[in-house]
Amino acid sequence: MRWLPELSYALLDDADEFVGLLQSWPVALHRDDGAQTPLIMVGPVAVMPERQGEGFGKLLMDRLILDADALADAPLMMIGDPEYYGRFWGFSADATALWRAPGPVEQRRLLARDVPRAATLETIGGRLGPRQNP
Ligand SMILES: CC(C)(COP(=O)(O)OP(=O)(O)OC[C@H]1O[C@@H](n2cnc3c(N)ncnc32)[C@H](O)[C@@H]1OP(=O)(O)O)[C@@H](O)C(=O)NCCC(=O)NCCS
Numbered sequence: 430m431r432w433l434p435e436l437s438y439a440l441l442d443d444a445d446e447f448v449g450l451l452q453s454w455p456v457a458l459h460r461d462d463g464a465q466t467p468l469i470m471v472g473p474v475a476v477m478p479e480r481q482g483e484g485f486g487k488l489l490m491d492r493l494i495l496d497a498d499a500l501a502d503a504p505l506m507m508i509g510d511p512e513y514y515g516r517f518w519g520f521s522a523d524a525t526a527l528w529r530a531p532g533p534v535e536q537r538r539l540l541a542r543d544v545p546r547a548a549t550l551e552t553i554g555g556r557l558g559p560r561q562n563p
Contacts, residue, residue, distance in 0.1 A: 460555035527554035
């Protein structure tokens, strides 16, 4: 599976030192009713340990949301802390209660954004995986 270059970033500081990255991937919810709903999985979002808490994670996510609102063809989803991704960018676990991930995931950390577009998924279970025809 290839990441989405238009929604993936490496971040350098003013001295051109690498400080963090964010990658996005085309995935899908393979629904129990047989249909496939495209999603964009965000992650990893990672800032170098010694540079955390300086706003770089927020910078990466702000840029992603700006570009995703202009370019994305599917809702964003991710595994992360709702206290962070909900506070700034509106991610929540409201739509994901019936989603199954390939590995063990705390449901409260399985997040989606743009719930209006994803709302129909709240009542449909399914398995997350690669898109069959990305
Ligand atoms: C999570 C991560 C990307 C955040 O990046 P960061 O640059 O350290 O965070 P920021 O400086 O942008 O934080 C902005 C605000 O969010 C808060 N915040 C940061 N991480 C948070 C978290 N996990 N939960 C709740 N709040 C968080 C900060 O305290 C700060 O709050 P303030 O504005 O009130 O001071 C970074 O800590 C990291 O790389 N962690 C390890 C990897 C990881 O867990 N990635 C996420 C899943 S892929």
